[in-house]
Amino acid sequence: MPTDLLYGAEVVLNGLMAGVLYALVALGFVLIYKASGIFNYAQGVMALFAALTLVGIMEGQVPFSHLINATFGTDIHHFGWHVPAFAAILLTLAVMVGFAYLVQRFVFRHLVGQEPIILFMATIGLAYFLEGVGDLMWGSEIKKMAVGLPQGGSLWVEENTQWLGFGNEDFYGFFIDKLDMVATVIAVVLVLALVAFSQYTKQGRAMRAVADDHQAALSVGVSLNFIWILVWSLAGFVALVAGIMWGAKSGVQFSLSLIALKALPVLMLGGFTSIPGAIVGGLIIGVGEKLFEFSFGPMLGGATENWFAYVLALVFLVFRPQGLFGEKIIERV
Amino acid sequence: MFYREAGDFSTSYPEDSQTFPIRFDRYRYYLVLFVAIFVIPFTINDYWVNSIFLPFLIYAIAAIGLNILVGYCGQVSLGTGGFMAVGAYACYKLMTAFPEVSMLIHVLIAGLITAGVGVLFGLPSLRIKGFYLAVATLAAQFFLVWLFNRVPWFYNYSASGQISAPERTVFGIEVTGPNTEAWATYLFCLAFVIFSAVIARNLTRGAFGRKWMAIRDMDIAAEIIGVNPLRAKLSAFAVSSFFIGISGALFFAVYLGAVEVGEAFGITKSFTVLFMIIIGGLGSIFGSFAGAAFLVVLPVVLKLVGVDWLGWPTDIVAHLQLVIVGALIVIFLIAEPHGLAQLWRVAKEKLRLWPFPH
Numbered sequence: 260m261p262t263d264l265l266y267g268a269e270v271v272l273n274g275l276m277a278g279v280l281y282a283l284v285a286l287g288f289v290l291i292y293k294a295s296g297i298f299n300y301a302q303g304v305m306a307l308f309a310a311l312t313l314v315g316i317m318e319g320q321v322p323f324s325h326l327i328n329a330t331f332g333t334d335i336h337h338f339g340w341h342v343p344a345f346a347a348i349l350l351t352l353a354v355m356v357g358f359a360y361l362v363q364r365f366v367f368r369h370l371v372g373q374e375p376i377i378l379f380m381a382t383i384g385l386a387y388f389l390e391g392v393g394d395l396m397w398g399s400e401i402k403k404m405a406v407g408l409p410q411g412g413s414l415w416v417e418e419n420t421q422w423l424g425f426g427n428e429d430f431y432g433f434f435i436d437k438l439d440m441v442a443t444v445i446a447v448v449l450v451l452a453l454v455a456f457s458q459y460t461k462q463g464r465a466m467r468a469v470a471d472d473h474q475a476a477l478s479v480g481v482s483l484n485f486i487w488i489l490v491w492s493l494a495g496f497v498a499l500v501a502g503i504m505w506g507a508k509s510g511v512q513f514s515l516s517l518i519a520l521k522a523l524p525v526l527m528l529g530g531f532t533s534i535p536g537a538i539v540g541g542l543i544i545g546v547g548e549k550l551f552e553f554s555f556g557p558m559l560g561g562a563t564e565n566w567f568a569y570v571l572a573l574v575f576l577v578f579r580p581q582g583l584f585g586e587k588i589i590e591r592v
Numbered sequence: 593m594f595y596r597e598a599g600d601f602s603t604s605y606p607e608d609s610q611t612f613p614i615r616f617d618r619y620r621y622y623l624v625l626f627v628a629i630f631v632i633p634f635t636i637n638d639y640w641v642n643s644i645f646l647p648f649l650i651y652a653i654a655a656i657g658l659n660i661l662v663g664y665c666g667q668v669s670l671g672t673g674g675f676m677a678v679g680a681y682a683c684y685k686l687m688t689a690f691p692e693v694s695m696l697i698h699v700l701i702a703g704l705i706t707a708g709v710g711v712l713f714g715l716p717s718l719r720i721k722g723f724y725l726a727v728a729t730l731a732a733q734f735f736l737v738w739l740f741n742r743v744p745w746f747y748n749y750s751a752s753g754q755i756s757a758p759e760r761t762v763f764g765i766e767v768t769g770p771n772t773e774a775w776a777t778y779l780f781c782l783a784f785v786i787f788s789a790v791i792a793r794n795l796t797r798g799a800f801g802r803k804w805m806a807i808r809d810m811d812i813a814a815e816i817i818g819v820n821p822l823r824a825k826l827s828a829f830a831v832s833s834f835f836i837g838i839s840g841a842l843f844f845a846v847y848l849g850a851v852e853v854g855e856a857f858g859i860t861k862s863f864t865v866l867f868m869i870i871i872g873g874l875g876s877i878f879g880s881f882a883g884a885a886f887l888v889v890l891p892v893v894l895k896l897v898g899v900d901w902l903g904w905p906t907d908i909v910a911h912l913q914l915v916i917v918g919a920l921i922v923i924f925l926i927a928e929p930h931g932l933a934q935l936w937r938v939a940k941e942k943l944r945l946w947p948f949p950h
Binding site: 298325326329330366369370373375376377379380381383384385386387388389390391392394395399520523524526527531559562563565566569570572573576577580582590591 | 914
């Protein structure tokens, strides 16, 4: 096999892995959008906030320590204990559920019945708020996510794919990040669990009923309030998983919240209302942008990943405005 | 007591449909113009111009532009930063290519070029609606910023990849470059603000504006009653981008002087201008001014209170600013989805009846 083709294959594989991570963020969007019609721009910041909280709890940081120190002239930073990863994840989950409740109670309950665009703006405001709170609470320096996920390239894959080069000296086997493989497995498990939850449990059915028709669901006794809190908690959970994965990959920092922007074209491609759409869209975007950068990037001056996903989604939408798997948009006067 | 239409009789159609039908409003408007043109330029110094007036005026133009697109025509755009960058780079190329031409013409042509680019990126709006369009405009944002970063022709092959404004004049008075006078840059921007506001106001209350609002309220119904959606949407994109391009050109040439495109015209700029029109009021020219003033003054005040009075470190104040802006947006949306402009309208309604509300 020619080496170029093999490199291409490696690029595709890495693109698939990156796509899984995009899909992970996009999932959170889809969950909330389906259940409440809210396009939650804050999803990326929720991932950042979850990751910050997780690291903060593990390290035993004192929340708002900078603010306290600045106001009272004290010098406290840490409680002095370290929480094991698993317990910290549970605690963070509790924080995210609490956040879901607060958001529902203080923001979206007051905005029921507003136009979708107003709700969208509200989530942008929420994103700013949460970002500021996250920074105030845990400090804004780059942190390491050390929850025991494997790092670096996988030697095993590299050794076992070397034969594909058929004696070609330039080819050393595929280079694949271990973390990406773990992320793929986790994402698959997460999606299966979400599907099972929404298909086979009482709350899941109620969730789907709300997604289908708010008023009909209300009339058969589904509590909208509860479902919305549930959905925001689930989105918080997905955000936590995404935050852990991205945090382990590139450190916990502000740029983490920008992955929300990367998830938007994924959603457009897959359709806002479809969980499989989020996955397929993520994979297409992941592979597409890596392949484009690989084949045309050098010609165009590189860093095409910044815009390729959006342009792809834009061109795609012109032909199919509801995305790949989205519900057909029917408009009536 | 003074705020009445009583005794103010319109005797012709133009008089009846004027922007400020109440005499008090009219005088207030003249007074504001008078103070802005004849008082402020002689009393300000560099600090006031650079920290308050220039950003306010320039953002006001951008907010008016975006408000036409989002508030009047209902097409949500997140590409403002990208379009501002088009204006800035167009202005830069013109300034360096034709050094002897007046800045006025450069800025206007930069606006026209941006209008063209805006129409190009507005084309998908004919097929894509709502959120999908909002995300599609992100394509413009990221693509344009990337383009200006990667194609050396745009920054004249300078080593740093930055563009910096050379010294250019209007009627012999320097308005760009390092040696400008405070009043000159202020008046230069003010001229564009008045120009934009008058044009925007008259467009939005005429046939164009009504078509835009019809499209905003329900595009299918608008189409049925005879509004051509192609022309209405694209004209909104063109006019909006024209103003945004002007503001981008001024932002670069007059306010900042030197620009790194990803930093000055990144996605945060798009959101800042969007917040201005949300807080100020969608679909209101006054709202654009109010929102711009609010978001320009807020950081200055916060810095004054936080850093200078309370002695907090700057990074905490910066984070606090995020929290406050975010909270304000949410509070505004809950309490008054139509923004400061609506509060102003309510206040005027009340004032009309004051002091005898019954």
